[in-house]
Amino acid sequence: MQTIYHPECDQLVHDSRLSCLSMQSFSFQLEQQCFEISATLNRYPEVPGVLLFEESRFHSMISRQRFIETMNQPYSKELFSHRKIKKLARQFSAATLVFSADTYIGKAVEICLNRSVEQLAEPLVVIKDEIYYVLDVHQLLIAHAQIFSATVKKLREEISHSNLLREQLEVANKAAEELARRDGLTGIPNRRRMDEYLASEWQRAVRDKTVLSIILIDIDHFKNFNDTYGHQAGDEALIRVAGCLKEQIHRPADMVARYGGEEFLIVLPDTPLDGAYSLAEKMRRARGRSPHRKPRCGHRRRPQHQLRPVLYRFKRGQYSRPPHPIGGSGSL
Numbered sequence: 145m146q147t148i149y150h151p152e153c154d155q156l157v158h159d160s161r162l163s164c165l166s167m168q169s170f171s172f173q174l175e176q177q178c179f180e181i182s183a184t185l186n187r188y189p190e191v192p193g194v195l196l197f198e199e200s201r202f203h204s205m206i207s208r209q210r211f212i213e214t215m216n217q218p219y220s221k222e223l224f225s226h227r228k229i230k231k232l233a234r235q236f237s238a239a240t241l242v243f244s245a246d247t248y249i250g251k252a253v254e255i256c257l258n259r260s261v262e263q264l265a266e267p268l269v270v271i272k273d274e275i276y277y278v279l280d281v282h283q284l285l286i287a288h289a290q291i292f293s294a295t296v297k298k299l300r301e302e303i304s305h306s307n308l309l310r311e312q313l314e315v316a317n318k319a320a321e322e323l324a325r326r327d328g329l330t331g332i333p334n335r336r337r338m339d340e341y342l343a344s345e346w347q348r349a350v351r352d353k354t355v356l357s358i359i360l361i362d363i364d365h366f367k368n369f370n371d372t373y374g375h376q377a378g379d380e381a382l383i384r385v386a387g388c389l390k391e392q393i394h395r396p397a398d399m400v401a402r403y404g405g406e407e408f409l410i411v412l413p414d415t416p417l418d419g420a421y422s423l424a425e426k427m428r429r430a431r432g433r434s435p436h437r438k439p440r441c442g443h444r445r446r447p448q449h450q451l452r453p454v455l456y457r458f459k460r461g462q463y464s465r466p467p468h469p470i471g472g473s474g475s476l
Contacts, residue, residue, distance in 0.1 A: 147171075149277055156287055158295045162252055162270050163245040165287055167277035171195040174203060174230035181211060181229065192267040192280040196233055202276055204233055205240045205269050245272035253288045256281055327402040329379055330386035338401035338409055345397075345413045357420035359410040361389070361427070366406035382406065392427045 153164035170184055170191055181194055185208055193207040214232070215221055224232050241259075243252055252268065259266070268279045325337035333341070342358075349356040363385065370378040382402075389400045389408055403409040410427075412420055 147275060147277070149272065149275075156249070156291045156294065158250070158291055158298075160249050160287070160291060161245065162243055162247050162249060162268075162279065162284075163272055164249070165279060165283060167270055167272075167279050168192075169195060169275060169277045171197055171276065172229055174198050174228065174233060176229050177226055178215075178224045178229055178232050179226060181206065181232075182215065182225070185211065191278070193278045195269070195276050195278060196229060198230075202242075202269075205267065205278060206233070207266050209265060240269055241266070242269045242271065245270050249284065249287055249291060253284060256284065327386075330383050330402055332386050332390060333399060333401040335401065335404055338399065338403065338411065341399055341401075342411055345411060349413065354414050355416055357412040357415040357417065359412070359420060359424045359427070360403065361408040361410070361424075363406040388430055389427055392423065392430055 147169035149167045149169070151164045151166060153160065156164060168191055170188070170193075172181060172194055174196055184194060185191060191208060193205050193211075195205055196203045211232075215224065241255065243255075247270075256264070256268065265281060267281055268284065270277045270279050325333060325340075327334040345356055348354070363381075366378065366381075369381065386400070386402065386408065389410065393400060393410065397413045398415075399411045401409050401411070410423070412423070415423075
């Protein structure tokens with residue numbers, strides 16, 4: 145009896161099963177004669193083996209290779225050709241591997257490769273829907289190689305995608321870290337970033353025995369300004385002050401940060417006291433020349449605001465503060 149099974153699987157994947165492979169079933173009863181097997185194998189050269197049954201019970205499988213080897217032995221054709229198949233079946237001591245069609249291809253390959261060298265090329269028997277089929281072991285190994293190649297390709301794609309996601313995540317984390325260290329209103333570094341930077345520059349100044357100057361700037365009467373013209377006007381004033389201060393520094397190592405409320409801090413690494421004095425006065429005068437937008441809430445007089453810089457100089461782990469304010473007061 146001849147039965148051919150054609151799978152419906154379009155592509156093999158890592159969890160593909162034996163049911164995804166093409167199989168054939170050429171079965172004979174033990175009571176039939178051996179020459180019938182010879183005729184079938186000669187007629188169908190692609191058949192890897194035939195199945196032997198004792199009535200409805202599966203008995204064994206004879207591979208093409210072993211059948212031909214046996215029949216080519218001296219006097220074998222004369223001895224077996226017209227004898228019953230059950231006489232020939234006794235010549236094969238090798239156990240037949242029988243699998244369910246739901247067995248994973250990889251698992252079947254693993255079991256097959258654990259056989260002895262003499263049995264490695266022997267076909268397998270696969271049971272699907274209570275029908276026995278013969279599966280060529282070479283077809284099994286080719287399918288396993290295809291699965292391996294497809295799995296490697298998929299892993300490379302997943303690794304590439306994972307690397308892309310990791311890069312995107314790193315960029316997003318850096319952006320989040322940057323935002324966390326920026327003042328939401330003015331856009332300049334906030335107190336957190338300033339604390340980190342000041343600690344780093346302090347350690348460097350102590351290690352290299354250099355000077356570190358800091359200018360602390362406070363806007364006088366800012367609360368009265370907010371109360372008079374509203375918080376929106378106060379926010380606009382802080383933004384303008386921050387922009388003005390930032391315009392006055394030109395070295396990459398210098399930092400302007402919002403210290404809190406209406407206070408700003410300028411960190412000046414490797415800057416002596418005279419240089420810090422000069423920059424503080426320059427900032428005060430620049431803010432004094434900055435134009436103002438007229439308030440839109442009645443005709444009340446705008447209070448005059450003063451930038452009051454206070455200068456600190458750090459050297460070799462110590463700090464000093466000048467005894468007098470810097471210059472005169474300049475109005476915003």
